[in-house]
Amino acid sequence: MRATFATVLVLAAAPLAAQDGAFVVRLGDDTLLVEQYRLSGNTLTGDQVFRAARVTTVRHFTATLDRRGGVVRYELAGRPAATPDARPQTLRVSFDADTAVIELVIGDSSRSQRLVIPGGAIPFVNQSYALLELVTRQARRMGRGPYVAQLLPLASLAPVAATVTGGAGDSLAVAIGADPPLRVRVDAAGNILAVSGRGRTGPFTAERVAALDITAVARHFADRPLTERQP
DSSP: OOOOGGGGEEOSOOOTTSSEEEEEEEETTEEEEEEEEEEETTEEEEEEEEEOSSOEEEEEEEEEEOTTSOEEEEEEEEEETTOTTSOOEEEEEEEETTEEEEEEEETTEEEEEEEEOOTTOEEEOTTOHHHHHHHHHHHHHHOSSOEEEEEEETTTOOOEEEEEEEOSTTEEEEEETTSOOEEEEEOTTOOEEEEEEEETTEEEEEEEOSEEOHHHHHHHHTTOOOOOOOO
16 A cells, blocks of 8 residues: 555654754645755755656765855755666866856766855755755844845755844744745744745745654655646
8 A cells, every 4th residue: 555645754843953954845735845954063964855846856965064064065966756777967066266167967978057145154045945055044043133145046046045034933034035924933943843935936934843754755746746836
């Protein structure tokens, strides 16, 4: 009997004392992305299952951080969930002072690009809250007042600013470029607990969960891409 998606998620409060986390992102009632990560020392690693209109993708990422929590190197490898033996496509980004070097590897070919970008920029993958959490943690450490971080969206390679402002209690507003602000609930350390926002295809939410079985989630959604929505 096929397991339901509910059986591969544990929707309990996550143990935030550990440097682990997991998120479920929903577009309306549909699961859009699941993500699980671990932060150990200066290394952030994680896995994602992302549902697009035509294919479900499994991704693995690694980020190396500096002593201030900024990213100096990021690598993202992805393949279709339905073909586990497929060679992954890999995107690598290295940050150095005011420069970012991006390399895309597909099969035996690769191409690279160099961008001028303010120092301390953080790579941004849409709906990756493990990466956005680096920003909210830094904002909490800085205290009250708007906090601005430079992001490099890997889909567009056009740098944007993320502006974090405090709200009542545990809430933050995070405005990324010209997009409508995200409403983000965090703990005292800036760990993300929940997110709500509106994208081009409708409202979405993200919820922190206690644990994910990424392998089971990938199997469940391998042949079930997301139904295409109209804006």
